[in-house]
Amino acid sequence: MDPRFITPANNHSEAVVDESSNQKGRYGADFIDFLSVLHQFNCERLIERKVPGTLPFQVLTSKVVDFVFHICSRMNLPTEVKYVALEIFDRFCVHHFTDLWEHTCEVSCDEYQQMKVWKRITSRSQKQALLRAISSIQIASKFVLQSNCLTVKDVQEYLNKWGHAYNLHSIHLSEIRVFSTIGCKVPLYSMFDFTRTFLEGLQYWSDVDELYPTCEKVLEVAFLQRDEIYLRFFWMGTSRWHHSRQERLQFAEIEVNNLFFGASIVVCSVYIHQLEGLGPNEASRILSELSHISSSDITALAVVIAQLISGTRTVRFKACE
Known part of the structure; x- marks a missing residue:
């Protein structure tokens, strides 16, 4: 731990395990x-x-966390699913926006043009955030529940109920996009x-x-x-x-x-x-x-x-x- 962030209670010690006190057996x-x-x-x-230029959990605001919790509750998913889903969504956003920024820098060297392109790209991404979050839940449910997971049809019915008209193909493509962006690696724990x-x-x-x-x-x-x-x-x-x-x-x-x-x-x-x-x-x-x-x-x-x-x-x- 960085010494500047050691708590007052631990101002003079680092985390050390005393093997003798770890009662064997x-x-x-x-x-x-x-x-x-x-x-x-x-x-x-x-x-x-540790992704350069990014901070962890920036996208996991209280509003986003509450939304994921709410969706998982409404769909009667196990407790574990929502925490795996949040990890997936956070990782997706970190890598997704890093890729978008790299693309923005490649489009133009002019700072003004970069910001113009960046605003347009991020605006489009924000509109897709709801679907990406639900795709994260869908992937998490497959990992935790396997055959009893959240289906594309389940997702479509939920979205339609709240006035979001997505076809099955769009929902499927969103799931693939999220999964590929996180390197096809779902956090095991x-x-x-x-x-x-x-x-x-x-x-x-x-x-x-x-x-x-x-x-x-x-x-x-x-x-x-x-x-x-x-x-x-x-x-x-x-x-x-x-x-x-x-x-x-x-x-x-x-x-x-x-x-x-x-x-x-x-x-x-x-x-x-x-x-x-x-x-x-x-x-x-x-x-x-x-x-x-x-x-x-x-x-x-x-x-x-x-x-x-x-x-x-x-x-x-x-x-x-």
Whole structure:
């Protein structure tokens, strides 16, 4: 982590795993194997999301996230689908607009002409955003549900219901466009998988079955308020609300770290639910070992999420221990 973004609670330490405290034999072999897979996936994701000239999650505003959540709910799709769909849509937009900008620069060297072409191209892309988002949901449903996925006909019926007249061919072409733009690679694991895995890890220490519904709700809020969450977290590390684009780029690695975000969401859920037998500080310590993220940073981000949910700045985890 960049030292400028280390939280006050972790001002003199980096994320270090104490192997001696990682009690061998406590966790099942399958769990450890899958956790290793998530670590590898997270590392690869950190590299893949570093697209020059772009910032992560710029298109995933609260309005866009809420729209995807709403569509998935109306179509009775599993919870996992909406998080895979958001990842697909965000990746599509990053690569799509990068390609469009490169095309714009090739059209003319004149800055005025470039901006003129750029406005025309982006205006057309904005009109297609609804269909692209639904195509992302369609691809995600195929990945999660396979044979019971969202069909082209399902998409057309939904769009027609809301006054959007797309034929089956256009919907099919949109799906192909989104899929090809992301390199025909659907992210294997979403934030849903990370939070579920961490909950399973806590299950080896205490009964956390009743925590699952709470964690799902916290995960939803965290996605809807992602920008505000990381803005406040940035302030905790720098005592500044405003940051330059360069600082934003440096901070981006923290934002795309699913292990960090997932662990913090679970710890926040423990605090909110007030689980018997397991407090948030202990949960943070356990998840620190599993995620290789310092417990103080996990706690700090969890506090920010809890503050947003509770509407107060007086969250203190020690009260639940």
